[in-house]
Structure formats: structure tokens, C-alpha cells
Amino acid sequence: MKKSALKLIFGGLWLSLFLFALFNWWQSGIALTSVPSLLQGWLDNVGLLNAAFIYIVFYAIRPLILFPATLLTIASGLIFGPWLGTLFTIIGENASANFGFALVRWFGRESIAAHSTPLMSRWDEKLRKNGLVTVMTMRLIMLPFDAVNFGCGLTSIRHRDYAIGTFIGILPSLIGFVLLGGIAAPGVHNHTLVVVLSALFMLLGFGIAHYLKRRDSAEMPSK
Numbered sequence: 001m002k003k004s005a006l007k008l009i010f011g012g013l014w015l016s017l018f019l020f021a022l023f024n025w026w027q028s029g030i031a032l033t034s035v036p037s038l039l040q041g042w043l044d045n046v047g048l049l050n051a052a053f054i055y056i057v058f059y060a061i062r063p064l065i066l067f068p069a070t071l072l073t074i075a076s077g078l079i080f081g082p083w084l085g086t087l088f089t090i091i092g093e094n095a096s097a098n099f100g101f102a103l104v105r106w107f108g109r110e111s112i113a114a115h116s117t118p119l120m121s122r123w124d125e126k127l128r129k130n131g132l133v134t135v136m137t138m139r140l141i142m143l144p145f146d147a148v149n150f151g152c153g154l155t156s157i158r159h160r161d162y163a164i165g166t167f168i169g170i171l172p173s174l175i176g177f178v179l180l181g182g183i184a185a186p187g188v189h190n191h192t193l194v195v196v197l198s199a200l201f202m203l204l205g206f207g208i209a210h211y212l213k214r215r216d217s218a219e220m221p222s223k
Helices: 003-028 032-043 048-064 069-114 118-140 145-153 159-169 171-182 191-219
Strands: none
Touching (some): 032 048, 048 069, 069 171, 159 171, 171 191
């Protein structure tokens, strides 16, 4: 079977899965904001290890249905508490980011490269030369998670730079959101401290991104 035909079949299956998931969610009448508490109630019944495995696998394949990553991150704090939630989310979110990246690179990179515009070529060159820091900055300022996954997958950035930049760049916001979800977890009593720590990690991410941007501007050769 030709590669183009395989991609066409896969694209059709992917679209069908997404529409099926969207239809079922619409039929259920469940609000997205209630997803974390529903996940908690469901996963609490299967035991810690099984819940962690299901959570990580679902997070990893989440790009197939574009389920909001932030809701899963918050849910992990609620389900597992702030510390285990952080560990499981680091695994799941990195797996999700790399899966989405690899999926779109295989599916659409060749087509994009064949129809590249001058603007796209300049951006592609920047990512190829300075991909790690660029990806890290995009993660630190919390650009839409899947947009970064898919957008980078369509460029010539090295997967290694993307993976490392993602791993480092998502940590402040990841920890911040897990702590936010962990406020309602059993055993967490000092809610004020958790909220303060969550805000500090978020601000830390923006602060590092600002520093990287200033450093990048300072290193650019003057005309």
C-alpha cells in the first residue's frame, strides 16, 4: 500500500474517532468543568496503580480526540494529590506531546515542506537552529498545548530538541495546575499555601520565558 493511501485511511479514521468522541460528549451533556471530579470518582474505584496507568495512557493518546490537556492536569492533582499527581502528569503530558508531534510529522510534514512560503521557511529555519529554546519558551508562556505539538511536528525541528524543550518548559505550569487541582484532594489542609505555590510556579514560568526572550534578542546581531 502506498504511503499516501495509508495516510488518507489514517486521516479518515482519525476524523471519525474525533467526531465520534465529540458526538458522545455532546450526547452526555457533561460540562467540561465537571470532568476532573467525574474522573476522580471513576478512577478512585480501580486502585492507585490501575488509575495511574489509565490516566497516563489516556493522557498519552489524548491528541487523537483533542481532549483538553489542562483539565487532565488539574484532575491529576484532585485524584492523586499534588505530589503523585505531578509525577504521573509529567509522564503523561510528555508522552502526549511527543505522540502528537510524531503523529503530525508523519502525517503532514512532507506536504507542508512542499508548499512552504517564505514566512514559513524563516520560522522553520529558526526552529531548526534554535529549536530547544524556542519550544521551551512557547511552553513556558503556555501557548495552546496541541497547537505547539502539531505546529512543531510540521517543521524540521529535531525531535530531540522538541522533547527536551517540552520537558523543561512544561514543568512550571504543570506543577502549578496540579497543585491547583490538589487543593480538593484528601489530606491537603493548607489551601492557602497550595494556591500561593501554584501561582508562584506559574509566574516562574513567565519569568524564565521573559529572560530567554531578552537573551535571544541580545544575542541577535545588530544590522
